[in-house]
Amino acid sequence: MVELTLFGNLNFGKGDIPVDAIKNLLETRYSPIYNEVRVQRTDSDYAMNRGDIGGLSREQIELRVLSDMVRKDSRYRQQVDDVARTLIDVKKLAAGGAAAAGIVKKMRESFERIQGDRC
DSSP, rough: OOOEEOOSSSOOOOSSSOOHHHHHHHHHHHHHEEEEEEEOOOOOOOOOOOHTTTOOOOOHHHHHHHHHHTOOOTTTGGGGHHHHHHHHHHHHHHHHTOOOHHHHHHHHHHHHHHHHOOO
């Protein structure tokens, strides 16, 4: 018997977890007589309805989710837009295959500017 329990806070809907695929992996790996996958705790703070995101681009949706996440961090609450935009820019650099050093440099410069704005 194999029982896998997943728990914690999720930044997406519980239904996005591929439970059947996980069960198949467990079946393949362990060949149990029974296996179960459970999701105990979820945090759907970031779940969005189609009505909330209809007509928005992927970048707009990402910016909205990141802004909501940053808003929860008291260190950057006053600079939500700058931090979220920096994270989107860094994601674009990484997706475009930029070197790690360039990504780190962008983050360092951006957060130094943001911290300077806080003073």
